[in-house]
Amino acid sequence: MDPVIVAGAGPVGLALALALARREVPVIVFDEAETPTSAEGLRRPRTAVLGPATTALLERLGYGAVRRDGTTWQGWRTLRRRTEMLRIDFTSSPDEAPLHIAQHRLEAGLRAALLNCGPARVVTGCRVDAIEQDAHGVSVHTRGEHETWWRGSFLVGSDGPRSTIRKLLGVRFPGRTAVDRHAVAVVEAELPEPGVALLHRDPPGAPAGQEITARPLPDGLWRLDWLLPAQTRQLTSDALVERLRATLTTWCGEVVPYELIGSADYSVHQRLARRWRVGRVFLAGDAAHLMGALGAQSIEEGIRDAENLSWKLSMAWHDGASKLLLNSYEAERRGAVGVRLRATDQALPLLRASGAWQTVRQTLLAGSGRGQIEMLTDSHLGRGATAASSVYARSPLTLPAQRSGSKSGPSPLTGGCDTPLGGIVSDVPVTAMDGTVGRLRDRLGRGLVVVLVAPGTGVWESRHWLTAGLMPRLASAVAALPTRAELLVTESYPGASAHLVLLIRPDGHLVATMVGCRPAELYAYADLARGGPPVPSQASGPDPTDASGASAGADDQVGGRRG
Structure with missing residues (x-):
């Protein structure tokens, strides 16, 4: 099968390519620049603030020096006039501390990890100027040092706010x-x-x-x-x-x-592309959205795009994909970014107001600046009302395929634990089937993860319980799932009762839960997580993986034709 082509060698494009290569998907990255960005990048200051989960993701992908290349904050202070209104100390909770890194260092680290990853190639000095796609792949024409046609299975445009890919697709970029x-x-x-x-x-x-x-x-x-x-x-x-x-x-x-x-x-x-997918072509990062007001971090959200899209394209490349799986990228990520942009638009009049707005602001904030301070702080730290939603509540991949048959089973809204369905799971200690002990976050990214909550397993050696109780039947059920999955055991999980089973996506979002081992139900949830059975790529007629409802409208046109 042809490689995935990524247009754009910024942090988002490199992170996406690295995530694909780690999953043994061959990838080609087009870089318009002749040479990589050097330390001169700080003369036109570009930096990124990364949350703990994003930093951990980059480490898991192989960029182990990311913390050394940046600065992990020890704390945060918010002042108003001469008064300290709020202080956050990260030294007592370093796992919650943001990381601040120069963009040229971030790109250099990701590029080095990618070039040591195997099935990856970075092509410099070339720019896309035409795209064609059919039921089996995408043909891309570039000019510059490499004026030729390239063939790929999918194309991702992560080529910035003036994205050529988005323009060739005819996708509007309102805002x-x-x-x-x-x-x-x-x-x-x-x-x-x-x-x-x-x-x-x-x-x-x-x-x-x-x-x-x-x-x-x-x-x-x-x-x-x-x-x-x-x-x-x-x-x-x-x-x-x-x-x-x-x-x-x-x-x-x-x-x-x-x-x-x-x-x-x-x-x-503030801009949001109307569509993030047209057939086999996807948009990510600044090509799909622009943000940054009130301290929002565009690179952070772009890397979340890359994490979401990478495992879905990997599954499509290795096993084939359903239309639902590939459409879910736009549904989840565009929805999450849209929530953040709307929240920022609502907050801006309160925080940037003057004149007639001043009365409204004082009324809503009870005449105090503390509400403003807290809102500003939350936005800069990527949390609170102005943060992008981390819960894909309306995702077609995370709604329960069927409810538990028992009235005492887990709630379909909460998942039977403190993590809502579609939310990001907590990072708890886990034990693998080979007895390896580690953290749940470190086991993500390879495929689906099934976690059994089994109190007492932390007391006894794993050899005593790996073949006892639910384990043999659950291990057999996991082995029979329709896609790759790993079984892990944890002694406890926030809000969960004994024998709760959690099904988790490669990007750490909770798909479903159930009590005990019911193989048919577990299989149905795993099938939901992959969007249903893959559509054969040899199907006749229009591309079976095309976006739902696609038509030959202005937003669907693919620019450039081969002469």
Whole structure:
């Protein structure tokens, strides 16, 4: 079968390619650049804040140095005027700490891991200018150093906000322009509380509504962002230095020695592609969505796109896929990102208001700035109402195929534990069938995971219980599932009773639960997780994996024809 083609060698494209290669899917990555991004990238500051789950994913994929290449925050402070309104200490809970990393380091680490992964190739200096697809694959034409046609089983456009792939597909990209505007600088300086990120609202001497963030990077570097009025001209270098010196004086009591490494002035847009899939072509990352207002992290969401799509394309490449499985990518990820964009749109008038909006803001926030502070902090840390939903509640792959026959069985909404159906499972200690002890998070990504909650297994040696109780029958049922699956045992799981069985997707989302071992029910849930039986690729007529309801409308046209 032909390789998967990924257009775009940014963090999202490289993460997707690495996830596919780890699953033994051959992949070709098109990079428009002639050479990889170097350390000069900090002169036009681009960085990413990654949540703990995303950092763990990159480590699991083989980028083991990601924590060393970035800075794991020790804490977070939110100030208003001269008062500290909120402080979060991550030293007592390092598993919850975000990681801040320069984009050029992130790309270099992912590229190195990909090139050591086997069935992967990065082709530099080429740009896609035409696409054709049929029932068996995609033909892609590139120009540049490699002016030729390429053949792939699927194509993923992760080629940024001006995506050529999206334009060739004719997919609309509606949204809002310049909802926020920032000046940003990377400086080397000694600031108070190294390793602690800072959000300062209404600093002394600044105009009302001003916001400044300071986020630590390795080697004594900091990224500073200033919120700017939307209609003002781009800051001159002198004006930027004046802001920088005023900020350092406010925080340090004097202008401390500093070195300005790089700076930029940028606007934040909010956009969401109408479709994320057209036949065998998919969109991911900035090609599918733009965000960044109120501290939202576009790269973080893009890597979640890659994680979601990679296991589905892998299953399609190895075993074939149903239309439902491939359509679920758009349903889940577009839905989750849409939730975040809508929440941000609703929060922006409250946090950026002036004039007539001021009364509304004061009413809703009870005349206090604390509600604003908490909302801003949650958005910057990727949690709360303005965060993308981590629960795919309406996914076609996570709704129970059938309810438990027992009235005392688990609820179809909660899953019988603290994790809702469609939500991300908790990272608990588990034991594999070979007696290996580890963490649940480390076993994800290879296929479906079946976890039995069995109190007492942590006390006895595994050789005593691996062949006792439910284990033999459950192991046999797992071996008979229609797709690859692994059986694990945990002594306890939050909110779960004894003998609860959890079925988990490769990306860690809960598909279904049941009490005890009922092979037919487990099989039905596993079949649901893969979207039903795969459609034979040899089927006649239109592509059997095409998106549901696709027609020859403006959003469905595939650009470029081979002469």
